[in-house]
Amino acid sequence: MSNLLNNTANAKPIDASAIRITPKNNTAPDTDRPEKGGEGGVPAVSNAEFLAVLFGKLNDDELVAICGKAGDPQQGGWNPASISELAARCPSDRNNYFNCSTFNPTESGTLSAKAANFCRYHLIVLDDVGTKVPLEKVAHVEPTYAIETSPGNFQYGYVLATPITDMGKMTLLQNACADAGLTDNGAKGAARWMRLPNAINGKPKYHDADGKAFRCRLTKWNPDKCFSEEQLFADFNLAPPSPPSVSPLRKHRKSSRHTIEVSHDVFVQKPSENPIVSALKANGLHKRYLGDGRHEITCPWLDEHTDQIDSGTVYFEPTDSYPMGGFRCQHSHGDQQTVKNLLSKFDINEQAATHRSEIRIVPGAIDQVQKAAEFILSETGKVFQSGGAIMFLRKNPSTGDVTTEMGNDATITTALARNAIWTQISKQDKKGSRCDPPVRLVQMLLKANDYTYPPVLNAIARQPYYHPDNGKLILGPGYDQSSGIFGAFEEVPSDISNATREDAQVALKTLTNLLSEFHFESETDRSAAVSAMLTATVRPSLPLAPAFLTTAPDSGVGKSYLNKVIVGFAGGEPARASFPKTSEEATKSVLSLLLTAPAAIEYDDMDTSFMPHGVLNRMLTSETITDRVLGVSKTVTVRTQTFVIASGINVEPERDMLRRVITIRLAARTEDGIGRSFSGNPAEDVRTKRATMIAAVLTIIEAWKNAGQPKSDVASIASYGDDWADYCRHPLIWLGLPDPAQRLFDQVDQDSQGAALGQMLESWYKIFGSKAVTVRQLVRYAFENEDSLFADALQEFPMHDAKGINPSKFGWLLKKQAKRVVGGYRLLEDRADGRKGWRVEKVVKVVTPPSPPLPAPAEVPV
Structure with missing residues (x-):
């Protein structure tokens, strides 16, 4: 952005004329000169002029993101670029987009249009006006602009007079508009792409009779109109905002507070806002919230700056490494002025600076102390309850995968100590003295079977998922209280709610292209592999799902590699394990694996049949498994919403597994005995283009739903006849693929x-x-x-x-x-x-005497 902005001041307007314009050629109209004007009296406005109005003045290093995609925009991923590349990236014969938010540069100084780099939200855009959203719902409020993005379908944009810097407030506004039916639910999130006026819509379904793409049109243009948040709420009669669902693994400012029913003698709740932030605001020194607990401020010692330049000063809120927070000023006194000097400036004590609640250990109030401790754990956003145990969310720093860890003495004690101030009260010492969380309290938390405040965690979804109760597609990350599912993913572009059969066929081609170099024994096996991709994607949404087994007559044909491609759709890192040889071994291993809520369990290179161990049977036909945790005197109930896949040479499911496992058969080696080789790298494609692949899966399912959920006349599978069949079987049959479950029926028939x-x-x-x-x-x-x-x-x-x-x-x-x-x-x-x-x-049958009867079960208090 340095070639666009004069960086000598804190905020400068975008100069449309400063954006480089490539020479006009004979094949596409120049980006800066629209091919045609808008509708009626709407003037011709270039993409550069359009963006200059939308984003007004920018701060130093504040980046505007644009993206141009040739052909069908549903293919390929999103490759954002800076506005300085507008002409080269967005000629008018492409699908051209801009992002409603601006972004802070990454540590390397590059642009990454992700929520983690959110800077400011400049405008709200209502999508699907004229189709999903009736025009009369928005006609009374004249927008800043309107663009027809497909026949009869419009995007209405409303520029904000003051851009929003708090992601929570942005989410409140977006949710209020979506809840009021003013926009498509997919048009939400911090990194949301919207169309530019000089562009095409290259989706094949919008091509005309000559095969030409639909050309977007600017139909309304009011460059002087802008809106405050309050004005939008009033003009559209939006419901009062409710607290947003915030991802606990990202530190955003909270816009609301939970309440706790505990005596004030035991629990002193921290103020809703960090006292240092409050003091900065009260003294007119707070500029904006940067995200992740960082605040841009005016330095309290500005008079010591050269030429009194007001820039380069940040306060960051307390973290585990910096319990009182931190203060950084890039000017000459930066080494002398620390957060303690900031505290002294505003007369704030060090305990208040930690912005933590206080738990007072009062004699005779251990039950109240336990409730307060639970509340503190729940407030971290990283602690949940599941199956009678406290569970911590853990993010792998190398892979980014989020899993669960069962709480123990050390983790619970550490969490309580970090997130609260502990004070021991006694008859002799009414004021109390600082102490650590009591050992007795930690043991009470460990031995309890249910809790008052930690939210219930049912599953972790690594991609958008379907609500298990109502089938609604959930696109936002973070914890969803109604389903108990935690979304551990970034927001993904979503233009699939109106998906058609044609869209689904394009999406199916995206998936089958990944399988083009695998040699399947039959097309039924290929269909089963696609079904495995769908199952891996939506497994957190399904109460039950079959396992998959990839097998072949010999080695070197790609069994493990095919599974790697499929497992990529589950997200995260699979839990790889050896297939258990005994039922006892199976019970121990399966319970320990499911305790971490992995995206997938993978049994690779099995040297035995897929044996029907009891716990494996239950894992595939029951939503939960209850057993005693190895090494801990505690019984827990774990959820089974994990994708299961295996591979092996000539491996087959046995007995009860015949009805629980879908087999995918690969053909034998080539005639010369050489194993398969791959010119492409489908596993890497799934990893690097995962958003595209997940969107393809969801497009297939959404299109099937939009078509009325047609179901083929095929035999039902007892345990998998409902949700799994609806998401992973019937949509594929509807698109013309063989029944992906046919191998399961073949197995059962052969067993007969x-x-x-x-x-x-x-x-x-x-x-x-x-x-x-x-x-x-x-x-x-x-x-x-x-x-x-x-x-x-x-x-x-x-x-x-x-x-x-x-x-x-x-x-x-x-x-x-x-x-x-x-x-x-x-x-x-x-x-x-x-x-x-x-x-x-x-076989000689050995007759053994019957076992003596078991003793009657002990009475369990209700």
Whole structure:
């Protein structure tokens, strides 16, 4: 922005003429000279002139973000650029956008249009006016501008007289407009893109008969009109603002306070505003809130600055590292003036500067102290209750993934000490003395099973999610109290609420392109892989969902890599684990994994069948699992809203898992025996273009919903016939894909061949006894004795081709059925004539006396 602004003052207007204009060419109209004027008497306004009016005067280093996208704007991600690149990035034959907010530069000095870098909110734009929003709802308030962005669909912009610096206030205004039905719910957030007037709408559905894109039109232009927040609330008769939902992992100023029902003798609540901030405001020294607890201020020692330049001074609120906050001035006295000097200037004591509530440990009031402690934990925004335990949200500094950690002595004690002042009161010392959180109190919190103040956490969503009760798409991050879901994601562009079948087909192509180099055994398997992507994306919204298993006849065909692509849709980092070999091992590992609320659990390179361990069965068909935590004398209930996927060579689900696992089969290696190679990098594409991929998934689901939720005439799956089928099965069948659940039905059908398997094993034993034989010996016997019971039994299995019994398929069948007991016989792998072979053994049933009855359960008080 240095080439646009004169940085010698704190605020300068954008000069439209200073924005470089590229020479006009023969293929596209010049960005600064609109191809046509607006509607009626609306003048022709260039994009540069348009932005100069919208953003008025900017502060030093305040960045305006623009973006230009060629062709279909639904493809590809968002690549923001500074306004200085307007001409090069936004010729009028592109989809051109600007951001309603301005942004502070990153630490490296670059532009990143994310909420974390929010600077100021300059205008509110009402989207979908004329379609979703009736024109009569807004006609009485003349906007600063209106742009027709698609046939009969408009964006109405209202420039704010004073840009909003508090993200909470911005959210209040946006929510009030959305709640009043004045705009699309997707048009919210700190990083929200809106269209420029000189541009196209390249979505294919808006092309004319000649295939030309719709051209946006400026239909209203009132450059002198601007509005205060109060004026907008009054003019549109908006409801009084309610507190916004704020992400607890981001430190924003709170606009409201929770209440606590605890005696004032025990709990002294901190003031609603930091006392230093209040003092700065009272003395006219506070300029603006910068976000993340930072405030730009006028230095109290301005008279010591060279030429009394009023810039470069910041106060930041208390943090774990700086319990009293901090003061930084870039001028010569910066090393001498500290936060303690600031306190002295305003006569604020150090305890008040920490801006913490006080808990007073009064004899005989331990229950009140416990309530106060719970309240303090809940106020951090990082502590929740789940399944009878205190849970902390933890953000991995290297991956950015948010998971949960069950509270323990150390974490609870530390949180209480950091977030409150603790005072021990006694009969001898009425005023009290500073102390640490009592050990007894911490143990009470650990042993409790329910809590008054910490909010309930049901799931963590790493992308926009559907409300489990009403199916509403939740686009905002942070904690949603009604669903108990915490959204650990940035706001994403959303233009999907009106998604059509054509939009869904484009979105489906985006997903299937990721699979183009994988060789599936059938199109049903490809459909199952797409369904896995949808399941991974919306798993936090689903009470139940099947697991997925990727398998192939040999190595080197991309099983693990396909799973990596799919797991990318779940977000975060998957919990990778070895598949448990015993039920006891399964119980311990599954509970410990689910305690962290991972986005996905991945069992890679399994060397055993997908065994139906009891806890795994419950994880896939029950919303919760209750068990005792290893090493802790406490029973907890964990949620199972985690995506589960596995892989292995010739691995199959067994028994109860047949109805809980959808298998994805990849084809064998190439004929020369070389494993698959990939020219592209779909896993990296999912990681770097994740917003686009998630939008593709949600577009498919939204389009299916908008079409009336058509459901195909396919068999229902007992545990997965509702939400999972609605989000991850029926939309794909509607788009023409095979039923992604077909493999599950095939597995169940094949299991019904148990009688034929029993007949085969019985006749086999009568012929060969317990002697080991090769597959070729078995095939030869069946060929030479085609009228035998053994040959008849083999006819029941799908392993025949034009030449008769296929040895490879026969071997695969035997491997799948190994160790299974049917009709008193068991099939075992062995050696025969120096080669891999098989034998059948007769199982002797051991009769054991019944176990003594269990004692009656103890009475549990209600």
